[in-house]
Amino acid sequence: MITTERLIVRLFKEEDAGDLYDYLSLPETYRFESGGPVSRQKAREIAGDFATGTNFWAAQLIDGPQKIVGHISLFPTGPDHVLTWEIGYIFNPAYHRKGYATEAARAVIGYAFTELGAHRVVAHCSPRNVASWKVLEKCGFRREGLEKKNIFFHEDAAGNPEWFDSYGYAILDEEFFTNGGQS
Numbered sequence: 426m427i428t429t430e431r432l433i434v435r436l437f438k439e440e441d442a443g444d445l446y447d448y449l450s451l452p453e454t455y456r457f458e459s460g461g462p463v464s465r466q467k468a469r470e471i472a473g474d475f476a477t478g479t480n481f482w483a484a485q486l487i488d489g490p491q492k493i494v495g496h497i498s499l500f501p502t503g504p505d506h507v508l509t510w511e512i513g514y515i516f517n518p519a520y521h522r523k524g525y526a527t528e529a530a531r532a533v534i535g536y537a538f539t540e541l542g543a544h545r546v547v548a549h550c551s552p553r554n555v556a557s558w559k560v561l562e563k564c565g566f567r568r569e570g571l572e573k574k575n576i577f578f579h580e581d582a583a584g585n586p587e588w589f590d591s592y593g594y595a596i597l598d599e600e601f602f603t604n605g606g607q608s
Contacts, residue, residue: 427532432525433485434497434532437475441483442468444493445475448517457554458515459578484516484529494520497533508544510537514560521556527563534564538601545598549576549591558592565604566594 426435446468448454455461463471475481475496482497495516502511512533516526537543548566550557558568574588581587 427536428487429528429532431487432494432529432532433487434482434529435485436479437472437481437483437496439469439473439476441476441493442472444483444517445472445496448495448515448519451518453518454515455578457551457557457578482529482533484525493517494525495529497529499533499537502547508542509547510541510543510545511547511549512537513548514557526556526560530560530564534596534601538598543598546596548594550594552590552592558594561594564596565600566596567600569593569595 426433428434442465446463446465449463449468449471450465452462475483480498480500482499483493484495484497486492486494495514498511498513500511502509512530514526514530534546537546546566548561549572550561552558552571562568570593572591572593574590576591577586577588579587
C-alpha cells in the first residue's frame, strides 16, 4: 500500500467490484482501450481476477467515501534480466482532470524503481489520448517514438481490425533518481 497526498494506492480486493463497475460500465472508458462496457457480474469477475495478483493497483480516495477512482497496472515486460516494467491506467471519467491519475502513477512508478529494482518503466498510449500522454509527461516520461498502426481495440462491422498508432514512452531509473526520486 502506498499513501499519497489524496490517495491510497493498494492492491485490489474483490469488494472493489462496485467501484470498478462505476467506470468499466461506461462506453467512454473504452475510447482508447480494448473491450466494452461490462455488467455488474463481469465487474465482480474482473475485481476477483485483479485481487488474485500483484499487477493491478486500486487508487482509492483518502477523504470522503473510500471510493476507487481508477486503477493502475504494472507488468514486467521481456526477459527478467532487462528489468523493464510497463505501466497503464484507467480512471473513472467522473474523476478526470483532478490529477488523480498522475498522483497514482507517480506512486506506482516510484514503487517500481525503489522496490522492484526496475531499470526502465515504459508506457504506450494513443496520440489522440492527450490526457494520457500528458499524465506520462508529468510523471517524467520521455516520448521515444510513434508506432504506426501497431494495435487495435475494436473491429469494424465486417470484423476487420481498426488499427491505431501509439506513442511509446519511457523513464529510466537514473532519470527517476536524478529527479530526487520523484517521477
